[in-house]
Amino acid sequence: xxxxxxxxxxxxxxxxxxxELALAEVNVCVLERLxxxxxxxxALTLHPRSLEILDMRGLKPKLLETGKPISTGHFAALDTRLxxxxxxxxxxxxxxxxxxxxxxVLEDWARELGVGIHRETEVKxxxxxxxxxxxxxxxxxxxxxxxxxxxxGADGAGSIVRKHAGIPFVGTSETITAILGDxxxxxxxxxxxxxxxxxxxxxxxxxxxxxxxxxVAIDPERVHVPKSEPVTLEELRSAMVRMLGSDxxxxxxxxxxxxxxxxxxxERYREGRIFLAGxxxxxxxxxxxxxxxxxxxxxxxLGWKLAAELKGRAPEWLLNSYQSERFxxxxxxxxxxxxxxxxxxxxxxxxxxxVRCMLSDxxxxxxxxxxxxxxxxxxxxxxxxxxxxxxxxLNGRRLPELKLSSADxxxxxxxxxxxxxxxxxxxxxxxxxxxxRDVVEATGAKCIRLVCASLELEAPDWSDVHTVLVRPDGxxxxxxxxxxxxxxxxxxxxxxRWCIHPSIR
Numbered sequence: 001x002x003x004x005x006x007x008x009x010x011x012x013x014x015x016x017x018x019x020e021l022a023l024a025e026v027n028v029c030v031l032e033r034l035x036x037x038x039x040x041x042x043a044l045t046l047h048p049r050s051l052e053i054l055d056m057r058g059l060k061p062k063l064l065e066t067g068k069p070i071s072t073g074h075f076a077a078l079d080t081r082l083x084x085x086x087x088x089x090x091x092x093x094x095x096x097x098x099x100x101x102x103x104x105v106l107e108d109w110a111r112e113l114g115v116g117i118h119r120e121t122e123v124k125x126x127x128x129x130x131x132x133x134x135x136x137x138x139x140x141x142x143x144x145x146x147x148x149x150x151x152x153g154a155d156g157a158g159s160i161v162r163k164h165a166g167i168p169f170v171g172t173s174e175t176i177t178a179i180l181g182d183x184x185x186x187x188x189x190x191x192x193x194x195x196x197x198x199x200x201x202x203x204x205x206x207x208x209x210x211x212x213x214x215x216v217a218i219d220p221e222r223v224h225v226p227k228s229e230p231v232t233l234e235e236l237r238s239a240m241v242r243m244l245g246s247d248x249x250x251x252x253x254x255x256x257x258x259x260x261x262x263x264x265x266x267e268r269y270r271e272g273r274i275f276l277a278g279x280x281x282x283x284x285x286x287x288x289x290x291x292x293x294x295x296x297x298x299x300x301x302l303g304w305k306l307a308a309e310l311k312g313r314a315p316e317w318l319l320n321s322y323q324s325e326r327f328x329x330x331x332x333x334x335x336x337x338x339x340x341x342x343x344x345x346x347x348x349x350x351x352x353x354x355v356r357c358m359l360s361d362x363x364x365x366x367x368x369x370x371x372x373x374x375x376x377x378x379x380x381x382x383x384x385x386x387x388x389x390x391x392x393x394l395n396g397r398r399l400p401e402l403k404l405s406s407a408d409x410x411x412x413x414x415x416x417x418x419x420x421x422x423x424x425x426x427x428x429x430x431x432x433x434x435x436x437r438d439v440v441e442a443t444g445a446k447c448i449r450l451v452c453a454s455l456e457l458e459a460p461d462w463s464d465v466h467t468v469l470v471r472p473d474g475x476x477x478x479x480x481x482x483x484x485x486x487x488x489x490x491x492x493x494x495x496x497r498w499c500i501h502p503s504i505r
Contacts, residue, residue: 003029004310006135006148008123009155013278013295015106020303022113023423026310029116031123031137040255041182042099043292048084049378050293051091053300056420056474062105067097075288075372076343077195077204078356080363082373088400126164128273152275159280165271174260176223176345180216181236181256186249199348200242212254218345231256261285261341263334269323282330287340288376294333298326304472313447313501325383383475392479393461399474403456413456423472424449431466439488445499467491
């Protein structure tokens with residue numbers, strides 16, 4: 001079987017990437033060893049930026065059907081929570097939603113777009129040359145041999161793709177482990193999120209659906225138990241009694257698990273025609289609920305770039321920008337999870353309690369809280385401008401939810417995110433210059449949606465914008481100021497630089 005892209009791993013990252021490629025009419029398949037979507041809650045949150053990018057594809061309403069918006073998040077389970085409601089977005093909250101529900105929405109979308117999904121299929125070998133990739137796998141119908149132009153490993157921490165590509169997984173092994181359980185609590189008076197840190201350990205209780213609660217505990221008496229050792233209900237009960245003074249009537253465990261603080265990052269995210277995304281590219285202590293969200297953002301970053309390459313319209317530098325853009329962001333992610341791990345699990349002493357109290361007090365300062373909330377939610381990301389793009393403060397920043405109207409009535413106080421349903425570039429033109437259509441047509445770019453509009457509401461940093469090219473993942477490629485002396489030439493050059501392969505310019 002021949003494809004343009006094969007994705008190994010059918011979790012949220014793999015399914016979103018597959019859907020993004022299919023949206024661009026790329027022939028793509030997913031190979032997943034599990035028979036069906038995970039039955040466990042696993043990752044429980046979608047952060048604000050993840051909700052924004054999924055909103056751009058029209059998926060947010062479906063997620064809201066089962067998820068619960070919560071206006072706050074946490075850093076190291078400190079008492080003062082991060083206030084997402086101050087973020088400039090209609091997605092100014094974290095959506096509390098079990099991973100299996102997120103996976104189901106993304107898989108349904110991928111299937112609607114025609115993605116071939118092969119479940120109960122285990123990859124056995126991978127090889128590549130300058131022309132493509134070959135994968136040998138075993139599925140319900142026996143041996144499969146598949147070929148593709150590119151392969152993406154979204155197959156988790158133990159990634160077979162990463163191993164076959166020969167990419168080192170650099171970092172540190174686990175030094176502590178924590179435990180979790182999805183259980184019934186019969187003696188909890190009111191279902192609410194709460195956490196406690198004392199000299200007996202750190203514990204968090206989170207209500208789930210169907211009468212379950214998630215218990216997460218870092219137990220100083222058990223932090224050196226290997227990740228491979230199964231968790232028992234009695235182990236979790238004992239930790240609760242020591243930390244809370246009660247086991248809250250714990251019973252009926254649905255899922256018990258142990259996880260560690262191993263912190264590693266792939267030395268590179270690309271080897272020839274093979275790419276890595278999600279946990280295949282980096283692992284860390286799951287602090288602040290960031291892992292799944294970062295993986296989704298990687299899928300959005302890589303999808304349109306791979307599609308552009310396959311359709312012959314990518315500039316030579318574009319595909320390599322996946323590494324240059326995402327690697328430093330994930331390095332920063334590993335550092336912040338290491339800090340959180342230190343604050344949550346390195347010591348359970350009066351000194352550490354005092355440190356945590358001081359940091360909680362600092363987060364009462366609105367500016368400090370906002371800065372950390374922006375970091376955890378990924379609102380702080382600003383990619384570097386492409387070489388030769390004219391400088392502008394908007395370059396590389398996320399597109400906010402601008403409210404747009406147009407003279408022809410096609411747009412009436414429309415959220416700009418609605419323009420990205422098809423996954424194309426969007427060229428927003430605000431200067432009412434009739435030459436713009438001829439300029440876009442003359443470039444020969446086929447992947448741009450031109451929108452001539454005006455701002456319904458004032459937006460910071462946007463008052464001087466003449467025209468802006470927004471990437472399919474919702475980040476500004478470049479912006480042109482109204483003060484530019486020759487804007488049409490700059491626009492034409494910018495479109496050519498981002499959207500046209502040098503051979504056809």
